[in-house]
Amino acid sequence: MEANMTNRIHDMVEGKHWVELRKWYADHNVLETADELSRLGPEHRAVAFRLLPKDRALRVFEEMDPSEQGRLIATLRKEHVVELFREMDPDDQVRLMDELPAKIAKDLLEGLSPQERHLTSILLGYPDDTVGRIMSPEFVSLRPTMTVSQAIEKVRRAGKMAETVYTLPVTEESFRLIGVVSLRELVLARPEALVGDLMNQEVFSAHADDDQEEAARLILEAGVIALPVLDREDRLVGVFTVDDAMEVLELESTEDFALSGATTSLNMPYMSASVLRLARIRVVWLLVLVLTASISVKVLDIFEATLQSVVTLTLFIPLLIDTGGNIGAQSSTLVVRAMAVGEIRFKDVFLVILRELRVGLLLGLMLGALALLPVSYFFDPKISLVLSLSLVSICIISATSGAALPMLAKRVGVDPAVVSAPIITTLVDSLGLIVYFLFANAILDI
């Protein structure tokens, strides 16, 4: 409950200051309102939400994450929920349904009119993470034989329900996509010009079965406002808009970023998550990492005789494993990102390993050279040699495995971001220690 201490709505609800609350709502926009509501506990949030003016309530609701919407719905009356749900766009409905228990989702779907239900069901037929599940089935399409003024007339008639009217797909019979024209082009053109002459035939489009992230990245790179979406028979079935694309990329980068810190992503605002939930999203990764790290206990156990005879060797263990971990983290971060944006493909794997090998060698030689003098001076020239050789080897091992593992992960169908810095760090620890003690045994004649 400490999350509420800094929240003004909390105090107004707590003190039942309804007039003050209504004034607050009038002074703040939908984003600010959604933001403050997300910082409330569930009971206060339900009360505060019910007091929103009706037209504003829907807009505030639309600003929330699907998971927040789901939790809010659990605290509202059924009529209120059905009403909110009916007003949402089909793609937003589907995203919310994915967050709700099956029973409630089914009830909501049944509260729709047959036509609304039909549209929503189309999206529900596509698997998670596909474009089909997030596209808008409500769009305006044109024919190449229409004049500009006929086309604008059609936009005026059919545009009310459509998610966007700025990108207008042009189709032939049986909904085959042959081009795209923008509303801007229509408005700027002569009224008697033909859509078929104006349209751009080099169309960027996506298939409903495509991965959401790839399609979103195409929107970003092509700088378009919407992509026409086709089914397997190449018939136009929807449009995928830039605002949904931004959300997909944002979610994806949140997930990758979370993985880079060895947690799964929170999927809700930090301040409204319970301590238990914060622990839960971390615990699985933590256990995996602790088990992996236990291998290092065994490695050191094997070399206990070496440690016993030259305790000084112990002093450099944290330095060595940190450095290996950091070099590995750098490689994996660069490679994961380059794969995410499509700069590296799997066929480049040997090139990438070769480059990272050279980078690792370069960095290792530098660090090894840096360590030589001070360590010789404070400790022993032989130990200094062991350390420097180990640094060079560990840098090479870490740089290459940091690059190779995410690529292999992707190859076998695992999200490369999973093979993130913490995993690499822990994996290279034991290898690094083995190299270190082998050098020590050889050079120190143990």
Place this chain on the structure above:
Amino acid sequence: MEANMTNRIHDMVEGKHWVELRKWYADHNVLETADELSRLGPEHRAVAFRLLPKDRALRVFEEMDPSEQGRLIATLRKEHVVELFREMDPDDQVRLMDELPAKIAKDLLEGLSPQERHLTSILLGYPDDTVGRIMSPEFVSLRPTMTVSQAIEKVRRAGKMAETVYTLPVTEESFRLIGVVSLRELVLARPEALVGDLMNQEVFSAHADDDQEEAARLILEAGVIALPVLDREDRLVGVFTVDDAMEVLELESTEDFALSGATTSLNMPYMSASVLRLARIRVVWLLVLVLTASISVKVLDIFEATLQSVVTLTLFIPLLIDTGGNIGAQSSTLVVRAMAVGEIRFKDVFLVILRELRVGLLLGLMLGALALLPVSYFFDPKISLVLSLSLVSICIISATSGAALPMLAKRVGVDPAVVSAPIITTLVDSLGLIVYFLFANAILDI
């Protein structure tokens, strides 16, 4: 040069197969073309680019990152460069100029017509990373007293040069923004309706001095296509569009992600970066981390007597520092992200530390309990106790510092992403080791 081995354009340029290359261009869209060009070495890229059909060359050029554009320009003839530059939008011109040597940038600016130069100079007057530097100064604004048909007429007249005509700011005298109307609303409205009645008065806008990332996030959250941009006197000076916002957020998340792996971001496609450059973007962080990690050498040196008498203690050093590092990485990752999306503000700092303290305690107790039995069995119950108590303490220390340090960094004006996982890991190493040896000395009576 190995980057070219997988590249087909490279082979065609190398073999001077111009007909084949022209056919390849005809078969591939601008994105694919830009993508393949980015994988070429500088000389081949210049040749391949010059062979692009003229209208396509500009579009391919626009698809490149500003840094890639800069490097390409260095290899093209001056007339060609001036021509390309003149065709670009002012905001793209400014981004490219930021990448070029001052002399070349000045030459290019002087190649513009007085009016073009005026627009570009407006943007150049704003500091880096502000909205002013990336906005489009070419927009269409309306008056509230216009009818819809007059407004559409104005869009037809003035819309050709504007970056977007979908978001139309409505202004009073002296360019004061009073509302926004979308082209969609205009097209759907009755021709005789007044802009003043149609417009939305609850406008999301940005100031030219605002941070680009915050304004981009507002576009994402509000789901709008463009934000009107105001100067300090609240006069309308430009619009900031969704495609530029996506690029800003993408760049920002690339930077944060790079920092999460302790490198600075590459700013160019991975495959076209040289090994030296790959090493250079990492070396500074690596040195910082190695120097920080050297503290652990000193800490272990101080406790050398303890290590000498109970060598078994050494076995758990990697496990302990990995675990501390991972818990710290988790906290900092969650907090850095929550700050980036505005879920946490600095005033929440004590709440956040308190929550992370509880999360750390919870995870520490779990790990400590897990370690007790196996370590008692294989080693010694007393060592097991030392380890478990250290795990609990280290988890608490790491979780709280992982959360607190990024928040403090932001407070003193440093990008919180800088205080990333690798830095936290290295910082908590020494603290963790001290705790471990203090427990050992106390419990094992050394």
